[in-house]
Amino acid sequence: MTVLSKNKGMNITALNQGSHFVDLNGVHLHYRVKGNGPLLFVVSPGWGIGSLYLQRGLDFLTERFRVVFVDTRGSGLSKRPSDPAMMGSSQMADDLDALRSHLGLSTIVLLGHSNGGAIALSFAQRYAERVSKLILIDSQLFGFSAAEDTHRFLSTRAENPDYSSAVNLAHHFFSGKGKPPRNDDELTEFVGNILALYLNNPGKNLATARQQLSDKPISFYAFGSQNAADAAAQNDQTVLLHLIKAPVLIVSGRHDWICPIAVAERMHAGIKNSTLEIFEESGHLPWIEEPTKFHSKIVNFLSC
Structure with missing residues (x-):
């Protein structure tokens, strides 16, 4: 993992504890830095909920890692783009890469939950050499339906x-x-x-x-705009899963209704260097329902 140090090119000030704002790709983007240790990026879903729930639910990670919680464009404290058509998950993945560059990092370790997982997956597909590890928690997968x-x-x-x-x-x-x-x-x-x-x-x-x-x-704006932008893009992530080279941990609750376990199994089948961990007593929020196992699996993956 990337360790916070005075490496050449790293923007140390921009990784200080607390809230930060930066103009990237035409958007005033917000991220919050918490904790100390190796760097871990956590991206919020793009449909308007922001990263605060992840700051709360994943706070245990800040005891071992310096966690960068990113509010996607139009969500949380991040501002909207001038054109709602630019609210797609692919644009949000591009924002992550712009933030990586702004911080002076060659690679990042990235975690995404739900639709945030689809954004993280898009980043890993678009910028395969710039992600060193990837964690997908009850992730969405564009192009694969588990509606039944x-x-x-x-x-x-x-x-x-x-x-x-x-x-x-x-x-x-x-x-x-x-x-x-x-x-x-x-x-x-x-x-x-x-x-x-x-x-x-x-x-x-x-x-x-x-x-x-x-x-x-x-944010109702983010909810409607992201859905519309992603529908127009007709993005199929299933055909690009083979592009991901970094180690990937896929976490899925057995009883997830919105991102059923079949989604996780499809990702696992398509990503060669992936591990699938099924949480038998969880739905969409395994850190709440099986916290001890969840903490152990996440920390072990990040630490090895």
């Missing part, structure tokens, strides 16, 4: 009182029958109301999930 698995998950939990209201809302949203969110507050409320679906054991873990994910408005 998602439908099966919702159907089997429709009568379960821990999930039933969330299942109903999700069905209405995906079918277009319900009133879609129209602003930040409505989108944030919607995500909070379906949060149980992201957990294998909401009775035990929903309060923690709400603590980590639910107190900041989610």
Whole structure:
């Protein structure tokens, strides 16, 4: 891993603890640096939630690593591009490379969760020589659909009182029958109301999930703009998986409804130098549901 030191070309000041803003690719981008040790980059999903939930859930990493939490364009404290068509996941991957260059780093170690995983994957495909390790946690994979698995998950939990209201809302949203969110507050409320679906054991873990994910408005602009930009790009990441040369750790919760385990298995099959770790008691948020195992697997991979 890249160790923070006075290596020639490294922008030490830009890696000091705290919040930083930098103008890259026409966007005022925000990132926060926490912890000490080898450098690790964590990229937020691009649909508006920002990196704060990752700063909370992955805080254990700051005990061993200097973690750079990146808010993607239009999310968190990062600003929007002038053209919403430039809100695609590929542009967000390009922002990561621009940040890498700004910091004077030849390579980075990168972690992404959910759609952040797809952004990290895009970076590793576009800039294969500039990533030294990659961690994909319950990651999305453009070009691969596991919609049948998602439908099966919702159907089997429709009568379960821990999930039933969330299942109903999700069905209405995906079918277009319900009133879609129209602003930040409505989108944030919607995500909070379906949060149980992201957990294998909401009775035990929903309060923690709400603590980590639910107190900041989610950007409706980013949600709509990223989805539209990615749909227009028709990006198929499955055909480029072979381009990734760095060691990759793929983490998947057995009970993930939004990025089912079939997605992780497809990535593992396509990335030669990859390891797949399945978390049998987790949904989409394994650091909440199986924290001891999660901490161990992540730290061991980063340290070897």
